Amino acid sequence: MFRLAQLDDRAVLLDHTSWFDLATVTGDQSLADPMVAIARHAELHAAQAACASAAPGGALADATLGVCVPRPQKVFAIGLNYRSHAEESKMAIPPAPMTFTKFPTCLVGPTADVVLSGAAVDWEVELVAVVGTGGRHIARADAWSHVAGLTLGQDISDRVVQLTGAPPQFSMGKSFDTFGPIGPAVVSLDAFPDPDDVGLWCDVAGERMQEARTNDLIFSVPEIVEYLSAICTLTAGDLIFTGTPSGVGGSRGRFLQPGELIDSGAEVIGTLHNRCVAR
Numbered sequence: 639m640f641r642l643a644q645l646d647d648r649a650v651l652l653d654h655t656s657w658f659d660l661a662t663v664t665g666d667q668s669l670a671d672p673m674v675a676i677a678r679h680a681e682l683h684a685a686q687a688a689c690a691s692a693a694p695g696g697a698l699a700d701a702t703l704g705v706c707v708p709r710p711q712k713v714f715a716i717g718l719n720y721r722s723h724a725e726e727s728k729m730a731i732p733p734a735p736m737t738f739t740k741f742p743t744c745l746v747g748p749t750a751d752v753v754l755s756g757a758a759v760d761w762e763v764e765l766v767a768v769v770g771t772g773g774r775h776i777a778r779a780d781a782w783s784h785v786a787g788l789t790l791g792q793d794i795s796d797r798v799v800q801l802t803g804a805p806p807q808f809s810m811g812k813s814f815d816t817f818g819p820i821g822p823a824v825v826s827l828d829a830f831p832d833p834d835d836v837g838l839w840c841d842v843a844g845e846r847m848q849e850a851r852t853n854d855l856i857f858s859v860p861e862i863v864e865y866l867s868a869i870c871t872l873t874a875g876d877l878i879f880t881g882t883p884s885g886v887g888g889s890r891g892r893f894l895q896p897g898e899l900i901d902s903g904a905e906v907i908g909t910l911h912n913r914c915v916a917r
């Protein structure tokens with residue numbers, strides 16, 4: 639298994655207490671780039687094993703991790719992919735994955751601030767699949783073999799911008815700078831008891847708002863990969879936000895306020911801690 643993260647623009651591997659510079663551990667300077675590391679994900683298992691006998695670069699407690707996938711070519715996001723969230727949004731279950739984009743400039747690290755764009759900014763905790771081996775027309779039966787690993791994300795959403803117009807276009811309301819915290823690491827699939835069944839949760843200002851398991855997804859990661867790759871070529875490092883469960887602020891009549899902390903977590907992957915700040 640491996641846990642791939644980014645620190646000071648360099649790829650690092652994590653164990654539970656320390657980080658290890660990937661290029662130093664492997665002696666291969668090209669692996670300093672996290673995007674190269676993701677494209678060469680098959681090599682990372684051996685590199686992670688080598689960390690057991692390598693000197694750590696430093697303590698995780700002292701490190702501020704950056705974006706684990708800093709320059710994806712594409713960031714897909716799927717709307718209404720949990721039955722419970724479609725119901726709370728009073729929208730029909732989509733016949734195919736309801737897909738929009740979060741432009742890559744919205745991505746930030748696991749402890750970055752989220753800059754509130756207005757009075758109706760909302761949280762959406764999501765499992766994020768990281769493409770490792772690209773391709774076109776990937777069958778769902780082969781899809782997991784094209785995924786380098788899983789990470790956690792927040793699909794932060796300005797509901798006013800997202801829902802303006804008829805039909806509304808979601809992408810811009812979800813693409814303000816800082817609206818895509820991800821991390822803390824890309825975790826390889828063999829670290830999960832079942833990559834189709836991952837528990838995730840979100841607390842805002844200390845209150846549990848969302849809690850679900852990805853076995854409740856309407857369209858599973860393999861189905862989404864099959865759907866997307868039938869339309870466009872997938873590339874190593876592409877991100878797929880898989881949708882959020884029920885419990886968002888829009889259904890509660892309550893949105894993010896300056897100073898509030900968004901604490902997100904997922905089994906095996908870890909946690910995000912993002913403070914909201916006024917623009």
Ligand code: ZN
Pocket residue numbers: 715716717762764793879881882
């Ligand atoms: Zn979402």
